[in-house]
Amino acid sequence: MNSGIDLEMSFTQGVQNLGLSQELAHLLWIPLPMLLVLVSAVIGVLVTVWLERKISAAAQQRIGPEYAGALGILQPMADGLKLLVKEDIIPARADSVLFTVGPILVLVPVILSWLIVPFGQNLLISNVGIGIFLWIALSSIQPIGLLMSGYSSNNKYSLLGGLRAAAQSISYEIPLALAVLAIVMMSNSLSTVDIVEQQNTAGFLSWNIWRQPVGFIIFWICALAECERLPFDLPEAEEELVAGYQTEYAGMKFALFYLAGYINLVLSALLVSVLYLGGWGFPISIDWFSSLIGLSIDNPLVQIIAASIGIVMTILKAYLLVFLAILLRWTTPRVRIDQLLDLGWKFLLPISLVNLLVTASLKLAFPMTFGG
């Protein structure tokens, strides 16, 4: 789809008309989509925090926040503001350099991973060829940040929490990657855009969830474990470890962990919708819709409608999954550390290997339906 609206082209041309060189115009363009995605990620976190508070209240038959804005919608802002103005404490015997770098190393890879989340055909920061592999690689940096903050706090609970977090995220990364590999095998591409397009050939019937039901469940469990959500929030199990690796943190550094956790949750939900639920795909094809109202697909109006439908669909699917995650958090008990590792290594890993093998053989047997 090369025709239609090209925001980058019109922006660079507009800037060039002001008398700047083409390269400079391009340089000015580059940060814009990044800023937009960063802002939307943060807004996504605010919405998720509000949802978490409201849904947990509903699950426990409370009312939840209600005074800050209508229905307490400004409560997450108030939380953020409170964390922003709190004193930044570094414990006296802590290692101040590592203590500061730790939370940053946890947050940055998560934000970088938004690079590959598509909200529409051309609505992503960069359609990199290695797409989903980049996300897996980036999320493997996080354990280092967790270990760093756990170690530098000079607190045994923090160290234990950090070690647990790193062990957990390493063990669940393997089944996660194997589940993604099965998808990649079916769509013959690592790029998220190709993965979504391959799912939108026949409405919602061609979504990957029908062809990869086991992979979907594996991926969802592993994504929850990677985000350290209940039932897998062992690294910060309150009654055992106080708060795990974040015990000694306060103020903005604590907020960085908090942000990273929620951004990671929204990102995981978005990626589940991209990998298994058809991403921006709408059950009704846009081509059919445009021919119905008698406009060409390149018509600006049709394009804007199509793009908005794509964004709304992606966010809707993602937030349904976030809702599921929140509901799971407030209804399931926490697993023990040995159960967690057993589940990861003795159950999910063999199942995901079998899933990969079955996908490969089905691909050979039915190349039409499983992407030849």
Next chain:
Amino acid sequence: MNIAYSTELICFLILSSVIVSGSLAVVLLENIVYSAFILGGVFMAVAGLYLLLNASFVAAAQILVYVGAVNVLILFAIMLVNNKEKLKPIEGLKTRKLISGGVCGGLLILLLRVSITTKWNLPGPSSIGEEATERIGEHLFTDYLLPFELASILLLMAMIGAIVLARRDVLISIDDINDLKNQKSLSDKKIPLLSEKSLK
């Protein structure tokens, strides 16, 4: 000199200075935990160099394998055994340091000489970019199949070895474990790793 070229040059300079100073810090720092964390930084800078060479798949694999697996494993090992006991002073540490410094310096001079005297083919082969993933897969399953399989057998052997070593319950009777206060006396007692029972 256009913007793209100068950006590349600046990135290259920053990355290589990070790699050089980082690796020196890994070797020279007294605190072993710092060394391990800086090693992760060096690995990431190397991945950055791969990115500059348009090898994005190799860069991601570098981060996944070296930062995500190797470095985390090193950190785990350090943090699990990080007791604050002072190491015994080794005799003749100064001469040892001088000798190893001399060997490293000699290696550096040798490599510098090689890199200066070699006639580099400039400009080098053009990168294939996004296609690289397919090419790597093709090579791994055709002409590099044997090394690939050998490497996987090596990894399997290492894994089985690790499991055998870690399963102490099979190897030593429970009385022995209760008897031993810590791991150190375990090695002092010279208990054989594989008991008669486990070999049957």
